[in-house]
Amino acid sequence: MNVGAPNDRPIPAAQHAIQIVDAGRTVHNREKPVPRPGPYQLLVKMEACGICFSDTKLLHAFTSHPRKSEVLEGLDADVLAEIPSYVPGPLPTVPGHEPVGRIVAIGDRVRRHRLGERCLIQTDYRHLPTAAANAAFGYNFEGGLQEYVLLDERMIIEPETDERSSFRSARSRAHRRLPWSSRGLASRLRTSVASVAGRSPAVECSSSRTRATPSPALRR
Numbered sequence: 001m002n003v004g005a006p007n008d009r010p011i012p013a014a015q016h017a018i019q020i021v022d023a024g025r026t027v028h029n030r031e032k033p034v035p036r037p038g039p040y041q042l043l044v045k046m047e048a049c050g051i052c053f054s055d056t057k058l059l060h061a062f063t064s065h066p067r068k069s070e071v072l073e074g075l076d077a078d079v080l081a082e083i084p085s086y087v088p089g090p091l092p093t094v095p096g097h098e099p100v101g102r103i104v105a106i107g108d109r110v111r112r113h114r115l116g117e118r119c120l121i122q123t124d125y126r127h128l129p130t131a132a133a134n135a136a137f138g139y140n141f142e143g144g145l146q147e148y149v150l151l152d153e154r155m156i157i158e159p160e161t162d163e164r165s166s167f168r169s170a171r172s173r174a175h176r177r178l179p180w181s182s183r184g185l186a187s188r189l190r191t192s193v194a195s196v197a198g199r200s201p202a203v204e205c206s207s208s209r210t211r212a213t214p215s216p217a218l219r220r
Contacts, residue, residue: 066133068093128155
């Protein structure tokens with residue numbers, strides 16, 4: 001594993017996280033373990049995360065939400081078992097699918113990402129179908145309302161296009177192609193996920209600080 005934490009700060013063993021543990025129930029977990037990346041995995045330190053109305057839908061529906069169920073194809077069961085952030089069904093999940101972060105650790109077999117890369121994360125994994133929808137970051141894969149997120153390159157890369165489905169380099173203009181821009185949120189959410197986690201439940205954070213902003217492409 002290659003590690004390059006910002007300002008040479010060591011990656012902690014535990015972190016703050018907001019977790020949905022049941023329908024209508026959230027917890028502020030102050031001791032959630034920070035996973036160490038496997039060979040194909042990367043660890044992203046969150047810098048900011050928007051809160052979407054869809055997060056409240058997940059909170060109310062939880063296991064009945066179509067994106068909280070198990071992945072049926074696209075990745076083998078043994079690969080999914082190697083991803084600790086894969087949390088289908090009744091397993092607690094971390095919401096938040098509009099974050100900005102920086103890669104601070106990668107596995108030895110990661111090929112399409114690099115240490116220090118700053119990225120937007122906002123995705124449906126349409127190549128990973130569930131019974132009624134598809135897998136998604138912040139649903140059956142843990143999202144950004146925590147200090148560190150683990151992702152697996154095998155779930156990020158779309159097999160038909162060989163493109164990165166969830167990552168957009170913050171140095172590029174790729175945010176203009178997104179329907180909602182986390183980059184706009186990042187300019188106002190100058191706070192760590194740990195600060196967001198201080199408000200419980202997460203869905204009751206001030207709407208003036210978490211309102212989604214249309215990307216420049218939608219203003220035209």
